Amino acid sequence: MRIELTPQQSKQQESFKHFVDDEIFPYADDYDQQQRIPMKTIKKFAEKGWLGVTIPTENGGLEMDTISWGLLCEEIGRASSSFLSLITVHYMLCKALTSWGTDFQKEYWLPKLANGEILGAFGLTEPEFGSDAKNVGTSAHFADGDYVLNGSKKWISCGQIADLFLIIAQCDGAPCAFIVEKNTPGFFVEPINDMLGFRAAMLAELRMKDCRIPEKNLVGKIGFGFSHVAAAALDSGRYTIAWGCVGLGRACQEASISYATERKQFDNYIKDHQLIQKMIADMITNVKAARLLCFNAGYLKSTKDPQMIMATSIAKYFASKMAAKASSDAVQIHGANGCSSLYPVQRYMRDAKIMEIIEGSNQMQQILIARYGYMGI
Amino acid sequence: MGKKMERDSIVMNENEAKEKIRHFLVKFIKKFDLKDDEDIFESRLVNSLFAMQLVLFVEKEFKIKVENKDLDLKNFNSINSIFTFIDGKKSA
Incomplete structure (x- = not known):
C-alpha cells in the first residue's frame, strides 16, 4: 500500500496552492466582512477549468481524479470556507447531473457549468x-x-x-x-x-x-429524487466539505504556529510553553488523521467502491470535528487578539461551526456511522 | 446452468452472478436465506444509503453503467430482477 501523491497530483497541488495564495487567501477576510465573493475571483477560478473538475471530459469538464479534486478543496478550505461552500454546491449539482441527468441535460448544462458560464x-x-x-x-x-x-x-x-x-x-x-x-x-x-x-x-x-x-x-x-439524485449530490458535498475542513485545520495550525513564534509572555515565546505545544501537537496530528480519512474516501471513490459513501461520511464527521477543535484552540492561542478582526482565527472558528452542520449534521453522520457499525459493514 | 454473462472476457454463469448479488444484499438486510424472487424493499430493512450502494455495487462488480433510464425499482427489487437487469445491460 502506498499513500503518496503521484507526480501529476503534486503538480496540481502546487498549482492550486499558487492560485489560492495569490487570489483568495489575502482577500478572504474582506469577503467575510463584505459578505460576498467578487465575481472577478470566481471568473478567474472558472478560467482554470476548476468549476468542471468533476465533469466528464466529453461534457467539457476536466474529469479530475478524486484525490486531485480533494486537494483543490483542501487549498480552497485553507483560505476561505465561503469560497469552498460556493464550489461545494456547484459540484453537487454537477454530480447529480453527471450521475442521473438525461442525455440532453448532460449535453446542454454540463458544459456551461464546467466553464463557469453558469453557477449551480x-x-x-x-x-x-x-x-x-x-x-x-x-x-x-x-x-x-x-x-x-x-x-x-x-x-x-x-x-x-x-x-x-x-x-x-x-x-x-x-x-x-x-x-x-x-x-x-x-x-x-x-x-x-x-x-x-x-x-x-x-x-x-x-x-x-x-x-x-x-x-x-x-x-x-x-420516486428517486432523494435516494439517488440528492444522495449523489450530498455524497459529493460531504467529500468537498471533508477536504475543506482539512484545509481549515491547516490554516488554524499555520496561524497558531506563526503567532506562537512571535508572541512573547513571561520573557519567552509562547511556542515554548508546553500547554501551547499540546494544542499545536493535537492540531498537527488531527489534521493528518483527517487527511488520511479523506485519502481513503477518495481512493474508494476512484474505484467506485460501495464503501465510499460511509468512508465519506466518516471523513466529513471527523474532519469537521477536527476543524471545530483546531479553530477553537487557535483562538485560545491568540488570546484577545484571536477574538478580534485583526486575525483570521475568529473567522476560522465561526466557519468551523457551520462545517459541523452542513451536508448532513454531524449527529446525522453519527447515526449513519453507528448503524453501519451495527451491521458489521 | 443458467444464462452466461461476459465479464472481462471471463464467462460467468447465472448462479455465480446471483451468488455475488446475494452476498452483497445480505450484508444489508441480514436475511441469509434470501430467496431469488424475494422483494428486498418490502423488508423495510434497507436504509436510504443502500440504494446508492447497490448502484455502486452493480456498476463495479459487473462493469456496467446505471443510467437515468434504468431508474426503476423493478430493476433492483430482488436477486432475480437485479440479475435480469445486469444481463440486459451486458447484452445491449
Missing part, C-alpha cells in the same frame, strides 16, 4: 425540514406538460448568484428532483445575510409560487 446550487433544506430531508414540503405536480413547483428552500449556499438550482420536491408523495433556472417565472430569491459563519457564501431563501418548469427538467425519475 443545491436546494434541499427548507424552513421546516433540515435533517428530516425525505419529508420536504416543496410540492410538484404535473399539469399541461409542465411540472408546477410550490414551496420554499432555506439556507441555500450561493443562492444569491447561482443560475441553476437542483430542487428536491415531492410529487404526489414521491421524492423527485428538478433543475430550475433562476429567471423562471414564479421563482424568487431572497438574500440571507449576517450568518455566524460562511458569511460570504451568499446564502438565499428560494421561494417557488406556481413555478412552471418543463418536463425535461426532471432529473432522474419520480
Whole structure:
C-alpha cells in the first residue's frame, strides 16, 4: 500500500496552492466582512477549468481524479470556507447531473457549468425540514406538460448568484428532483445575510409560487429524487466539505504556529510553553488523521467502491470535528487578539461551526456511522 | 446452468452472478436465506444509503453503467430482477 501523491497530483497541488495564495487567501477576510465573493475571483477560478473538475471530459469538464479534486478543496478550505461552500454546491449539482441527468441535460448544462458560464446550487433544506430531508414540503405536480413547483428552500449556499438550482420536491408523495433556472417565472430569491459563519457564501431563501418548469427538467425519475439524485449530490458535498475542513485545520495550525513564534509572555515565546505545544501537537496530528480519512474516501471513490459513501461520511464527521477543535484552540492561542478582526482565527472558528452542520449534521453522520457499525459493514 | 454473462472476457454463469448479488444484499438486510424472487424493499430493512450502494455495487462488480433510464425499482427489487437487469445491460 502506498499513500503518496503521484507526480501529476503534486503538480496540481502546487498549482492550486499558487492560485489560492495569490487570489483568495489575502482577500478572504474582506469577503467575510463584505459578505460576498467578487465575481472577478470566481471568473478567474472558472478560467482554470476548476468549476468542471468533476465533469466528464466529453461534457467539457476536466474529469479530475478524486484525490486531485480533494486537494483543490483542501487549498480552497485553507483560505476561505465561503469560497469552498460556493464550489461545494456547484459540484453537487454537477454530480447529480453527471450521475442521473438525461442525455440532453448532460449535453446542454454540463458544459456551461464546467466553464463557469453558469453557477449551480443545491436546494434541499427548507424552513421546516433540515435533517428530516425525505419529508420536504416543496410540492410538484404535473399539469399541461409542465411540472408546477410550490414551496420554499432555506439556507441555500450561493443562492444569491447561482443560475441553476437542483430542487428536491415531492410529487404526489414521491421524492423527485428538478433543475430550475433562476429567471423562471414564479421563482424568487431572497438574500440571507449576517450568518455566524460562511458569511460570504451568499446564502438565499428560494421561494417557488406556481413555478412552471418543463418536463425535461426532471432529473432522474419520480420516486428517486432523494435516494439517488440528492444522495449523489450530498455524497459529493460531504467529500468537498471533508477536504475543506482539512484545509481549515491547516490554516488554524499555520496561524497558531506563526503567532506562537512571535508572541512573547513571561520573557519567552509562547511556542515554548508546553500547554501551547499540546494544542499545536493535537492540531498537527488531527489534521493528518483527517487527511488520511479523506485519502481513503477518495481512493474508494476512484474505484467506485460501495464503501465510499460511509468512508465519506466518516471523513466529513471527523474532519469537521477536527476543524471545530483546531479553530477553537487557535483562538485560545491568540488570546484577545484571536477574538478580534485583526486575525483570521475568529473567522476560522465561526466557519468551523457551520462545517459541523452542513451536508448532513454531524449527529446525522453519527447515526449513519453507528448503524453501519451495527451491521458489521 | 443458467444464462452466461461476459465479464472481462471471463464467462460467468447465472448462479455465480446471483451468488455475488446475494452476498452483497445480505450484508444489508441480514436475511441469509434470501430467496431469488424475494422483494428486498418490502423488508423495510434497507436504509436510504443502500440504494446508492447497490448502484455502486452493480456498476463495479459487473462493469456496467446505471443510467437515468434504468431508474426503476423493478430493476433492483430482488436477486432475480437485479440479475435480469445486469444481463440486459451486458447484452445491449
